[in-house]
Amino acid sequence: MRKTYLNIILLFLVAGIFRVSSQDTAGNFDTAYALAYEGKTNTAHNMLYLMMNKPAVDEDISILWASTLSWRGDYDLARSEFNGILSKSKTNREAWISAVKNELYAKNYATALGLSNKALMHIKNDKELTRLQTVATDGVNGITYDSDGWFNVSSTISNKFRDAKKSPAASKESNITEIDNVHKTPVTEEKLKNTVMVNSAVTFFDKRFDPITTSSISYKRQTSFGSIIPRINNSNRVGKNGIQLDLDLYPKIAKGFYAYLNYGYSQSDLYPDHKVGGDVYYNHKSGIEFSAGGRFINFATKDVKSITNSLGYYTGNYYFSLRSYITPESDNLTNVSGNLLVRKYLKDAKNYMGLNVGVGFSPELRQFTSGDQLLAETLLYIESQRLSFEYQFTSKNNLSAYRTNVGVLRQEQSFDPGSYFYSISAGLTYQFNF
Known part of the structure:
Protein backbone atom coordinates (compact mmCIF):
# COMPACT_ATOMS: atom_id res chain seq x y z
CA MET A 1 0.00 0.00 0.00
CA ALA A 15 2.95 15.45 -14.27
CA GLY A 16 3.09 18.72 -12.32
CA ILE A 17 6.15 20.02 -14.10
CA PHE A 18 4.46 19.61 -17.47
CA ARG A 19 1.03 20.99 -16.52
CA VAL A 20 2.34 24.51 -16.02
CA SER A 21 1.19 26.77 -18.80
CA SER A 22 3.75 28.35 -21.08
CA GLN A 23 4.88 31.83 -20.07
CA ASP A 24 3.90 34.96 -21.96
CA THR A 25 6.28 37.34 -23.68
CA ALA A 26 6.53 39.59 -20.63
CA GLY A 27 7.77 36.70 -18.53
CA ASN A 28 10.31 35.72 -21.18
CA PHE A 29 11.54 39.31 -21.31
CA ASP A 30 11.98 39.49 -17.54
CA THR A 31 14.02 36.29 -17.60
CA ALA A 32 16.17 37.55 -20.49
CA TYR A 33 16.74 40.84 -18.70
CA ALA A 34 17.68 39.06 -15.47
CA LEU A 35 20.17 36.81 -17.25
CA ALA A 36 21.67 39.76 -19.14
CA TYR A 37 22.08 41.72 -15.93
CA GLU A 38 23.88 38.71 -14.41
CA GLY A 39 26.42 38.81 -17.20
CA LYS A 40 24.92 35.91 -19.20
CA THR A 41 24.60 38.21 -22.19
CA ASN A 42 24.79 35.51 -24.84
CA THR A 43 22.03 33.47 -23.22
CA ALA A 44 19.80 36.54 -23.00
CA HIS A 45 20.67 37.36 -26.62
CA ASN A 46 19.51 33.90 -27.76
CA MET A 47 16.22 34.26 -25.86
CA LEU A 48 15.58 37.71 -27.31
CA TYR A 49 16.32 36.49 -30.83
CA LEU A 50 13.21 34.27 -30.65
CA MET A 51 11.11 37.15 -29.34
CA MET A 52 12.35 39.50 -32.05
CA ASN A 53 11.00 37.14 -34.72
CA LYS A 54 7.42 37.48 -33.50
CA PRO A 55 4.94 39.61 -35.52
CA ALA A 56 4.59 42.27 -32.81
CA VAL A 57 7.68 43.20 -30.80
CA ASP A 58 7.51 45.26 -27.61
CA GLU A 59 9.78 48.30 -27.52
CA ASP A 60 11.50 47.15 -24.33
CA ILE A 61 12.41 43.88 -26.04
CA SER A 62 13.87 45.77 -28.99
CA ILE A 63 15.99 47.95 -26.71
CA LEU A 64 17.34 45.01 -24.72
CA TRP A 65 18.00 43.11 -27.95
CA ALA A 66 19.99 46.04 -29.34
CA SER A 67 21.83 46.33 -26.01
CA THR A 68 22.90 42.69 -26.12
CA LEU A 69 24.24 43.28 -29.63
CA SER A 70 26.25 46.17 -28.23
CA TRP A 71 27.55 44.12 -25.27
CA ARG A 72 28.66 41.41 -27.69
CA GLY A 73 30.66 43.97 -29.66
CA ASP A 74 28.28 44.10 -32.67
CA TYR A 75 28.23 47.90 -32.56
CA ASP A 76 27.10 48.44 -36.16
CA LEU A 77 24.12 46.09 -35.81
CA ALA A 78 23.24 47.67 -32.48
CA ARG A 79 23.40 51.15 -34.03
CA SER A 80 20.99 50.08 -36.75
CA GLU A 81 18.55 48.70 -34.17
CA PHE A 82 18.71 51.82 -31.99
CA ASN A 83 18.19 54.05 -35.04
CA GLY A 84 15.05 52.09 -35.88
CA ILE A 85 13.70 52.46 -32.35
CA LEU A 86 14.47 56.17 -32.08
CA SER A 87 12.98 56.94 -35.47
CA LYS A 88 9.62 55.84 -34.05
CA SER A 89 10.01 56.98 -30.45
CA LYS A 90 12.15 60.09 -30.05
CA THR A 91 11.38 60.48 -26.33
CA ASN A 92 12.42 57.00 -25.23
CA ARG A 93 15.04 57.79 -22.62
CA GLU A 94 16.35 54.23 -22.25
CA ALA A 95 16.86 53.91 -26.01
CA TRP A 96 18.83 57.19 -26.15
CA ILE A 97 21.05 56.21 -23.21
CA SER A 98 21.76 52.76 -24.66
CA ALA A 99 22.43 54.19 -28.11
CA VAL A 100 24.94 56.71 -26.74
CA LYS A 101 26.65 54.00 -24.67
CA ASN A 102 26.92 51.81 -27.78
CA GLU A 103 29.00 54.52 -29.47
CA LEU A 104 31.11 55.00 -26.35
CA TYR A 105 31.84 51.26 -26.24
CA ALA A 106 32.93 51.50 -29.86
CA LYS A 107 34.98 54.62 -29.00
CA ASN A 108 33.07 56.60 -31.60
CA TYR A 109 33.17 59.69 -29.38
CA ALA A 110 32.06 62.17 -32.01
CA THR A 111 29.01 60.07 -32.86
CA ALA A 112 28.26 59.59 -29.15
CA LEU A 113 28.46 63.37 -28.63
CA GLY A 114 26.09 64.01 -31.55
CA LEU A 115 23.60 61.45 -30.22
CA SER A 116 23.70 62.85 -26.68
CA ASN A 117 23.15 66.39 -28.00
CA LYS A 118 20.17 65.21 -30.03
CA ALA A 119 18.81 63.23 -27.10
CA LEU A 120 18.90 66.28 -24.83
CA MET A 121 16.83 68.18 -27.37
CA HIS A 122 14.00 65.70 -26.81
CA ILE A 123 14.63 64.94 -23.11
CA LYS A 124 15.56 68.16 -21.38
CA ASN A 125 18.07 68.34 -18.52
CA ASP A 126 18.41 64.59 -18.06
CA LYS A 127 21.28 63.90 -15.63
CA GLU A 128 22.41 60.63 -17.15
CA LEU A 129 22.34 61.92 -20.73
CA THR A 130 24.25 65.00 -19.57
CA ARG A 131 26.82 62.75 -17.90
CA LEU A 132 27.25 60.70 -21.09
CA GLN A 133 27.51 63.93 -23.06
CA THR A 134 30.44 64.94 -20.84
CA VAL A 135 32.09 61.55 -21.33
CA ALA A 136 31.71 61.86 -25.11
CA THR A 137 33.08 65.42 -25.06
CA ASP A 138 36.10 64.25 -23.08
CA GLY A 139 36.63 61.45 -25.59
CA VAL A 140 36.57 63.89 -28.51
CA ASN A 141 39.16 65.99 -26.68
CA GLY A 142 41.41 62.98 -26.14
CA ILE A 143 40.52 62.45 -22.48
CA THR A 144 39.71 58.79 -21.84
CA TYR A 145 38.67 56.91 -18.71
CA ASP A 146 40.59 54.09 -17.09
CA SER A 147 38.93 50.65 -17.00
CA ASP A 148 35.13 50.85 -16.86
CA GLY A 149 34.93 54.10 -14.90
CA TRP A 150 32.46 55.86 -17.14
CA PHE A 151 29.96 52.98 -16.99
CA ASN A 152 28.87 53.94 -13.49
CA VAL A 153 25.44 55.50 -13.25
CA SER A 154 24.68 58.26 -10.75
CA SER A 155 22.75 56.98 -7.75
CA THR A 156 20.00 59.45 -8.59
CA ILE A 157 19.39 57.76 -11.92
CA SER A 158 16.95 54.86 -12.22
CA ASN A 159 18.10 53.13 -15.39
CA LYS A 160 16.45 49.73 -15.87
CA PHE A 161 18.95 48.77 -18.56
CA ARG A 162 22.10 48.94 -16.44
CA ASP A 163 25.21 47.84 -18.24
CA ALA A 164 25.61 44.08 -17.98
CA LYS A 165 29.38 44.57 -18.20
CA LYS A 166 29.36 45.76 -14.62
CA SER A 167 27.18 42.97 -13.32
CA PRO A 168 28.62 40.13 -11.24
CA ALA A 169 29.58 36.84 -12.83
Whole structure:
Protein backbone atom coordinates (compact mmCIF):
# COMPACT_ATOMS: atom_id res chain seq x y z
CA MET A 1 0.00 0.00 0.00
CA ARG A 2 2.82 2.37 0.89
CA LYS A 3 4.48 1.67 -2.43
CA THR A 4 1.21 2.51 -4.18
CA TYR A 5 1.11 5.86 -2.41
CA LEU A 6 4.70 6.51 -3.37
CA ASN A 7 4.00 5.69 -7.02
CA ILE A 8 1.02 8.07 -7.02
CA ILE A 9 3.16 10.85 -5.58
CA LEU A 10 5.87 10.12 -8.12
CA LEU A 11 3.40 10.42 -11.00
CA PHE A 12 2.04 13.63 -9.50
CA LEU A 13 5.51 15.18 -9.38
CA VAL A 14 6.30 14.25 -12.96
CA ALA A 15 2.95 15.45 -14.27
CA GLY A 16 3.09 18.72 -12.32
CA ILE A 17 6.15 20.02 -14.10
CA PHE A 18 4.46 19.61 -17.47
CA ARG A 19 1.03 20.99 -16.52
CA VAL A 20 2.34 24.51 -16.02
CA SER A 21 1.19 26.77 -18.80
CA SER A 22 3.75 28.35 -21.08
CA GLN A 23 4.88 31.83 -20.07
CA ASP A 24 3.90 34.96 -21.96
CA THR A 25 6.28 37.34 -23.68
CA ALA A 26 6.53 39.59 -20.63
CA GLY A 27 7.77 36.70 -18.53
CA ASN A 28 10.31 35.72 -21.18
CA PHE A 29 11.54 39.31 -21.31
CA ASP A 30 11.98 39.49 -17.54
CA THR A 31 14.02 36.29 -17.60
CA ALA A 32 16.17 37.55 -20.49
CA TYR A 33 16.74 40.84 -18.70
CA ALA A 34 17.68 39.06 -15.47
CA LEU A 35 20.17 36.81 -17.25
CA ALA A 36 21.67 39.76 -19.14
CA TYR A 37 22.08 41.72 -15.93
CA GLU A 38 23.88 38.71 -14.41
CA GLY A 39 26.42 38.81 -17.20
CA LYS A 40 24.92 35.91 -19.20
CA THR A 41 24.60 38.21 -22.19
CA ASN A 42 24.79 35.51 -24.84
CA THR A 43 22.03 33.47 -23.22
CA ALA A 44 19.80 36.54 -23.00
CA HIS A 45 20.67 37.36 -26.62
CA ASN A 46 19.51 33.90 -27.76
CA MET A 47 16.22 34.26 -25.86
CA LEU A 48 15.58 37.71 -27.31
CA TYR A 49 16.32 36.49 -30.83
CA LEU A 50 13.21 34.27 -30.65
CA MET A 51 11.11 37.15 -29.34
CA MET A 52 12.35 39.50 -32.05
CA ASN A 53 11.00 37.14 -34.72
CA LYS A 54 7.42 37.48 -33.50
CA PRO A 55 4.94 39.61 -35.52
CA ALA A 56 4.59 42.27 -32.81
CA VAL A 57 7.68 43.20 -30.80
CA ASP A 58 7.51 45.26 -27.61
CA GLU A 59 9.78 48.30 -27.52
CA ASP A 60 11.50 47.15 -24.33
CA ILE A 61 12.41 43.88 -26.04
CA SER A 62 13.87 45.77 -28.99
CA ILE A 63 15.99 47.95 -26.71
CA LEU A 64 17.34 45.01 -24.72
CA TRP A 65 18.00 43.11 -27.95
CA ALA A 66 19.99 46.04 -29.34
CA SER A 67 21.83 46.33 -26.01
CA THR A 68 22.90 42.69 -26.12
CA LEU A 69 24.24 43.28 -29.63
CA SER A 70 26.25 46.17 -28.23
CA TRP A 71 27.55 44.12 -25.27
CA ARG A 72 28.66 41.41 -27.69
CA GLY A 73 30.66 43.97 -29.66
CA ASP A 74 28.28 44.10 -32.67
CA TYR A 75 28.23 47.90 -32.56
CA ASP A 76 27.10 48.44 -36.16
CA LEU A 77 24.12 46.09 -35.81
CA ALA A 78 23.24 47.67 -32.48
CA ARG A 79 23.40 51.15 -34.03
CA SER A 80 20.99 50.08 -36.75
CA GLU A 81 18.55 48.70 -34.17
CA PHE A 82 18.71 51.82 -31.99
CA ASN A 83 18.19 54.05 -35.04
CA GLY A 84 15.05 52.09 -35.88
CA ILE A 85 13.70 52.46 -32.35
CA LEU A 86 14.47 56.17 -32.08
CA SER A 87 12.98 56.94 -35.47
CA LYS A 88 9.62 55.84 -34.05
CA SER A 89 10.01 56.98 -30.45
CA LYS A 90 12.15 60.09 -30.05
CA THR A 91 11.38 60.48 -26.33
CA ASN A 92 12.42 57.00 -25.23
CA ARG A 93 15.04 57.79 -22.62
CA GLU A 94 16.35 54.23 -22.25
CA ALA A 95 16.86 53.91 -26.01
CA TRP A 96 18.83 57.19 -26.15
CA ILE A 97 21.05 56.21 -23.21
CA SER A 98 21.76 52.76 -24.66
CA ALA A 99 22.43 54.19 -28.11
CA VAL A 100 24.94 56.71 -26.74
CA LYS A 101 26.65 54.00 -24.67
CA ASN A 102 26.92 51.81 -27.78
CA GLU A 103 29.00 54.52 -29.47
CA LEU A 104 31.11 55.00 -26.35
CA TYR A 105 31.84 51.26 -26.24
CA ALA A 106 32.93 51.50 -29.86
CA LYS A 107 34.98 54.62 -29.00
CA ASN A 108 33.07 56.60 -31.60
CA TYR A 109 33.17 59.69 -29.38
CA ALA A 110 32.06 62.17 -32.01
CA THR A 111 29.01 60.07 -32.86
CA ALA A 112 28.26 59.59 -29.15
CA LEU A 113 28.46 63.37 -28.63
CA GLY A 114 26.09 64.01 -31.55
CA LEU A 115 23.60 61.45 -30.22
CA SER A 116 23.70 62.85 -26.68
CA ASN A 117 23.15 66.39 -28.00
CA LYS A 118 20.17 65.21 -30.03
CA ALA A 119 18.81 63.23 -27.10
CA LEU A 120 18.90 66.28 -24.83
CA MET A 121 16.83 68.18 -27.37
CA HIS A 122 14.00 65.70 -26.81
CA ILE A 123 14.63 64.94 -23.11
CA LYS A 124 15.56 68.16 -21.38
CA ASN A 125 18.07 68.34 -18.52
CA ASP A 126 18.41 64.59 -18.06
CA LYS A 127 21.28 63.90 -15.63
CA GLU A 128 22.41 60.63 -17.15
CA LEU A 129 22.34 61.92 -20.73
CA THR A 130 24.25 65.00 -19.57
CA ARG A 131 26.82 62.75 -17.90
CA LEU A 132 27.25 60.70 -21.09
CA GLN A 133 27.51 63.93 -23.06
CA THR A 134 30.44 64.94 -20.84
CA VAL A 135 32.09 61.55 -21.33
CA ALA A 136 31.71 61.86 -25.11
CA THR A 137 33.08 65.42 -25.06
CA ASP A 138 36.10 64.25 -23.08
CA GLY A 139 36.63 61.45 -25.59
CA VAL A 140 36.57 63.89 -28.51
CA ASN A 141 39.16 65.99 -26.68
CA GLY A 142 41.41 62.98 -26.14
CA ILE A 143 40.52 62.45 -22.48
CA THR A 144 39.71 58.79 -21.84
CA TYR A 145 38.67 56.91 -18.71
CA ASP A 146 40.59 54.09 -17.09
CA SER A 147 38.93 50.65 -17.00
CA ASP A 148 35.13 50.85 -16.86
CA GLY A 149 34.93 54.10 -14.90
CA TRP A 150 32.46 55.86 -17.14
CA PHE A 151 29.96 52.98 -16.99
CA ASN A 152 28.87 53.94 -13.49
CA VAL A 153 25.44 55.50 -13.25
CA SER A 154 24.68 58.26 -10.75
CA SER A 155 22.75 56.98 -7.75
CA THR A 156 20.00 59.45 -8.59
CA ILE A 157 19.39 57.76 -11.92
CA SER A 158 16.95 54.86 -12.22
CA ASN A 159 18.10 53.13 -15.39
CA LYS A 160 16.45 49.73 -15.87
CA PHE A 161 18.95 48.77 -18.56
CA ARG A 162 22.10 48.94 -16.44
CA ASP A 163 25.21 47.84 -18.24
CA ALA A 164 25.61 44.08 -17.98
CA LYS A 165 29.38 44.57 -18.20
CA LYS A 166 29.36 45.76 -14.62
CA SER A 167 27.18 42.97 -13.32
CA PRO A 168 28.62 40.13 -11.24
CA ALA A 169 29.58 36.84 -12.83
CA ALA A 170 26.74 34.35 -12.72
CA SER A 171 26.89 31.56 -10.13
CA LYS A 172 25.62 27.97 -10.18
CA GLU A 173 24.08 28.21 -6.80
CA SER A 174 20.86 29.51 -8.39
CA ASN A 175 21.12 32.02 -6.94
CA ILE A 176 20.37 34.42 -9.48
CA THR A 177 21.41 37.55 -7.71
CA GLU A 178 19.48 40.67 -6.81
CA ILE A 179 18.01 41.98 -10.03
CA ASP A 180 15.59 44.83 -10.68
CA ASN A 181 12.26 43.67 -12.00
CA VAL A 182 11.69 46.19 -14.79
CA HIS A 183 7.94 46.14 -14.29
CA LYS A 184 8.16 46.79 -10.55
CA THR A 185 9.77 49.21 -8.12
CA PRO A 186 13.51 49.08 -8.76
CA VAL A 187 15.71 47.44 -6.12
CA THR A 188 19.31 48.19 -6.98
CA GLU A 189 22.15 45.70 -6.72
CA GLU A 190 24.08 48.16 -4.56
CA LYS A 191 21.31 48.03 -1.94
CA LEU A 192 21.03 44.22 -1.89
CA LYS A 193 24.38 42.78 -0.94
CA ASN A 194 23.18 40.60 1.94
CA THR A 195 20.94 37.56 2.12
CA VAL A 196 19.81 35.44 5.07
CA MET A 197 18.46 31.96 4.31
CA VAL A 198 16.71 29.56 6.71
CA ASN A 199 15.93 25.97 5.69
CA SER A 200 14.06 23.11 7.33
CA ALA A 201 13.35 19.62 5.94
CA VAL A 202 12.05 16.24 7.04
CA THR A 203 12.38 12.74 5.55
CA PHE A 204 10.02 9.80 6.20
CA PHE A 205 10.81 6.16 5.42
CA ASP A 206 8.46 3.30 4.56
CA LYS A 207 10.33 0.80 6.76
CA ARG A 208 12.95 0.44 9.47
CA PHE A 209 14.21 4.02 9.72
CA ASP A 210 12.91 6.78 11.96
CA PRO A 211 12.22 10.19 10.39
CA ILE A 212 15.20 12.48 9.79
CA THR A 213 14.95 16.24 10.35
CA THR A 214 17.49 18.76 9.07
CA SER A 215 17.77 22.52 9.24
CA SER A 216 20.25 25.22 8.36
CA ILE A 217 20.79 28.95 8.55
CA SER A 218 23.16 30.81 6.26
CA TYR A 219 24.28 34.34 5.48
CA LYS A 220 25.31 35.42 1.99
CA ARG A 221 27.42 38.49 1.31
CA GLN A 222 28.00 39.84 -2.19
CA THR A 223 31.45 41.35 -2.64
CA SER A 224 33.44 42.66 -5.58
CA PHE A 225 35.36 39.36 -5.56
CA GLY A 226 32.29 37.10 -5.44
CA SER A 227 29.86 35.63 -2.91
CA ILE A 228 30.71 34.39 0.60
CA ILE A 229 28.23 32.08 2.36
CA PRO A 230 28.87 30.79 5.90
CA ARG A 231 26.31 28.22 7.05
CA ILE A 232 25.35 26.20 10.13
CA ASN A 233 23.75 22.80 9.43
CA ASN A 234 21.83 20.77 11.99
CA SER A 235 20.65 17.15 11.70
CA ASN A 236 18.62 14.90 13.97
CA ARG A 237 18.76 11.19 13.13
CA VAL A 238 18.76 7.88 14.98
CA GLY A 239 18.18 9.68 18.27
CA LYS A 240 21.24 11.89 17.81
CA ASN A 241 21.67 15.57 17.07
CA GLY A 242 24.65 16.96 15.17
CA ILE A 243 25.95 20.31 13.92
CA GLN A 244 28.18 21.06 10.95
CA LEU A 245 29.91 24.36 10.10
CA ASP A 246 29.99 25.04 6.37
CA LEU A 247 31.47 27.72 4.12
CA ASP A 248 30.80 28.34 0.40
CA LEU A 249 32.79 30.74 -1.76
CA TYR A 250 32.01 31.79 -5.35
CA PRO A 251 35.07 33.81 -6.45
CA LYS A 252 35.25 35.50 -9.83
CA ILE A 253 38.24 34.46 -11.93
CA ALA A 254 38.02 36.13 -15.34
CA LYS A 255 35.49 36.95 -18.00
CA GLY A 256 33.27 33.88 -18.39
CA PHE A 257 35.00 32.05 -15.50
CA TYR A 258 34.07 31.69 -11.86
CA ALA A 259 34.67 29.08 -9.17
CA TYR A 260 32.90 27.26 -6.34
CA LEU A 261 34.82 26.37 -3.15
CA ASN A 262 33.46 24.60 -0.08
CA TYR A 263 34.74 23.52 3.33
CA GLY A 264 32.78 21.81 6.10
CA TYR A 265 33.75 20.73 9.61
CA SER A 266 31.93 18.76 12.30
CA GLN A 267 32.68 16.88 15.49
CA SER A 268 29.43 14.91 15.20
CA ASP A 269 29.37 11.38 13.79
CA LEU A 270 26.27 12.43 11.82
CA TYR A 271 28.55 14.43 9.52
CA PRO A 272 32.02 13.98 8.00
CA ASP A 273 34.90 15.28 10.11
CA HIS A 274 36.02 17.41 7.16
CA LYS A 275 34.77 17.94 3.63
CA VAL A 276 36.38 19.97 0.87
CA GLY A 277 35.05 20.64 -2.62
CA GLY A 278 35.61 22.88 -5.58
CA ASP A 279 34.61 23.50 -9.18
CA VAL A 280 35.71 25.86 -11.93
CA TYR A 281 32.90 27.04 -14.24
CA TYR A 282 33.10 28.44 -17.75
CA ASN A 283 30.18 30.12 -19.51
CA HIS A 284 30.48 29.83 -23.29
CA LYS A 285 28.87 32.45 -25.52
CA SER A 286 26.52 29.79 -26.93
CA GLY A 287 24.74 29.51 -23.57
CA ILE A 288 26.56 26.29 -22.64
CA GLU A 289 28.24 26.09 -19.25
CA PHE A 290 31.01 23.64 -18.29
CA SER A 291 32.50 22.81 -14.91
CA ALA A 292 35.13 20.46 -13.51
CA GLY A 293 36.24 19.87 -9.95
CA GLY A 294 36.46 17.41 -7.11
CA ARG A 295 35.28 16.44 -3.64
CA PHE A 296 37.21 15.13 -0.63
CA ILE A 297 35.24 13.81 2.35
CA ASN A 298 37.02 12.70 5.52
CA PHE A 299 35.13 10.32 7.82
CA ALA A 300 36.35 8.71 11.01
CA THR A 301 36.87 5.38 9.23
CA LYS A 302 37.34 6.26 5.59
CA ASP A 303 38.14 9.01 3.09
CA VAL A 304 36.18 9.54 -0.12
CA LYS A 305 37.64 11.25 -3.18
CA SER A 306 35.49 12.06 -6.19
CA ILE A 307 35.96 13.80 -9.51
CA THR A 308 32.92 15.79 -10.59
CA ASN A 309 31.98 17.63 -13.75
CA SER A 310 28.85 19.22 -15.15
CA LEU A 311 27.37 20.42 -18.42
CA GLY A 312 24.69 23.11 -18.36
CA TYR A 313 22.66 24.79 -21.08
CA TYR A 314 20.26 27.76 -21.13
CA THR A 315 17.62 27.82 -23.85
CA GLY A 316 14.53 29.98 -23.78
CA ASN A 317 13.08 29.92 -20.27
CA TYR A 318 14.75 26.58 -19.49
CA TYR A 319 18.02 25.57 -17.86
CA PHE A 320 19.41 22.02 -18.11
CA SER A 321 22.30 20.74 -16.03
CA LEU A 322 23.86 17.27 -15.98
CA ARG A 323 26.39 16.51 -13.23
CA SER A 324 28.39 13.33 -12.68
CA TYR A 325 30.53 12.00 -9.81
CA ILE A 326 33.36 9.57 -10.54
CA THR A 327 34.71 7.89 -7.42
CA PRO A 328 37.68 5.50 -7.68
CA GLU A 329 37.60 2.65 -5.17
CA SER A 330 39.79 -0.28 -4.25
CA ASP A 331 40.27 -3.32 -6.49
CA ASN A 332 40.32 -1.06 -9.57
CA LEU A 333 36.60 -0.40 -9.21
CA THR A 334 35.05 2.95 -10.03
CA ASN A 335 31.61 4.23 -9.09
CA VAL A 336 29.74 6.68 -11.28
CA SER A 337 26.62 8.55 -10.18
CA GLY A 338 24.79 11.45 -11.75
CA ASN A 339 22.07 14.08 -11.46
CA LEU A 340 19.97 15.82 -14.10
CA LEU A 341 18.37 19.16 -13.25
CA VAL A 342 15.69 20.72 -15.46
CA ARG A 343 14.58 24.19 -14.38
CA LYS A 344 11.95 26.47 -15.91
CA TYR A 345 12.11 30.18 -15.12
CA LEU A 346 8.79 31.94 -14.69
CA LYS A 347 8.24 35.72 -14.58
CA ASP A 348 11.94 36.33 -13.87
CA ALA A 349 15.09 34.48 -12.91
CA LYS A 350 14.25 34.37 -9.19
CA ASN A 351 10.95 32.60 -9.81
CA TYR A 352 11.24 29.07 -11.14
CA MET A 353 10.30 25.42 -10.85
CA GLY A 354 12.54 22.47 -11.43
CA LEU A 355 12.86 18.70 -11.56
CA ASN A 356 15.94 16.80 -10.34
CA VAL A 357 16.59 13.16 -11.24
CA GLY A 358 19.49 11.19 -9.77
CA VAL A 359 20.94 7.70 -10.23
CA GLY A 360 23.65 6.10 -8.12
CA PHE A 361 24.82 7.00 -4.64
CA SER A 362 26.31 10.49 -4.66
CA PRO A 363 29.11 11.34 -2.22
CA GLU A 364 27.11 14.43 -1.21
CA LEU A 365 24.00 12.65 0.09
CA ARG A 366 22.98 12.34 3.75
CA GLN A 367 23.96 9.42 5.93
CA PHE A 368 21.89 6.34 6.82
CA THR A 369 22.37 3.46 9.23
CA SER A 370 22.85 -0.30 9.06
CA GLY A 371 21.91 -1.85 12.38
CA ASP A 372 23.53 0.29 15.06
CA GLN A 373 26.34 1.43 12.76
CA LEU A 374 26.23 4.81 11.07
CA LEU A 375 26.80 4.64 7.34
CA ALA A 376 28.04 7.81 5.73
CA GLU A 377 28.13 8.90 2.09
CA THR A 378 30.59 6.07 1.40
CA LEU A 379 27.96 3.56 0.32
CA LEU A 380 29.12 3.96 -3.24
CA TYR A 381 27.94 0.66 -4.67
CA ILE A 382 24.39 0.67 -3.33
CA GLU A 383 21.78 1.08 -6.02
CA SER A 384 19.74 4.25 -5.67
CA GLN A 385 17.30 6.38 -7.67
CA ARG A 386 15.81 9.71 -6.63
CA LEU A 387 13.42 12.31 -7.95
CA SER A 388 12.65 15.74 -6.50
CA PHE A 389 10.57 18.76 -7.45
CA GLU A 390 11.36 22.38 -6.48
CA TYR A 391 9.40 25.61 -6.73
CA GLN A 392 10.61 29.12 -5.81
CA PHE A 393 8.64 32.36 -5.82
CA THR A 394 9.28 35.88 -4.57
CA SER A 395 7.33 38.48 -2.64
CA LYS A 396 5.86 41.52 -4.39
CA ASN A 397 8.82 43.73 -3.51
CA ASN A 398 11.34 40.98 -4.44
CA LEU A 399 12.99 41.25 -1.03
CA SER A 400 11.87 37.79 0.08
CA ALA A 401 11.92 34.43 -1.67
CA TYR A 402 10.33 31.10 -0.73
CA ARG A 403 11.42 27.72 -2.04
CA THR A 404 9.67 24.41 -1.49
CA ASN A 405 10.92 20.99 -2.48
CA VAL A 406 9.44 17.49 -2.39
CA GLY A 407 11.36 14.34 -3.24
CA VAL A 408 11.19 10.55 -3.31
CA LEU A 409 14.08 8.09 -2.97
CA ARG A 410 14.42 4.36 -3.70
CA GLN A 411 17.56 2.82 -2.23
CA GLU A 412 18.99 -0.64 -1.80
CA GLN A 413 19.56 -1.70 1.82
CA SER A 414 23.23 -2.25 2.62
CA PHE A 415 22.55 -5.19 4.92
CA ASP A 416 20.09 -6.88 2.53
CA PRO A 417 21.20 -6.63 -1.16
CA GLY A 418 18.27 -6.68 -3.56
CA SER A 419 15.90 -5.27 -0.93
CA TYR A 420 14.90 -1.61 -1.16
CA PHE A 421 13.40 1.05 1.06
CA TYR A 422 11.55 4.19 -0.02
CA SER A 423 11.54 7.64 1.49
CA ILE A 424 9.65 10.90 1.01
CA SER A 425 11.23 14.23 1.89
CA ALA A 426 9.91 17.77 1.98
CA GLY A 427 11.56 21.07 2.78
CA LEU A 428 11.00 24.81 2.91
CA THR A 429 13.56 27.60 2.51
CA TYR A 430 12.97 31.24 3.33
CA GLN A 431 15.32 33.91 1.94
CA PHE A 432 15.46 37.59 2.82
CA ASN A 433 17.57 40.15 0.91
CA PHE A 434 18.75 43.43 2.35
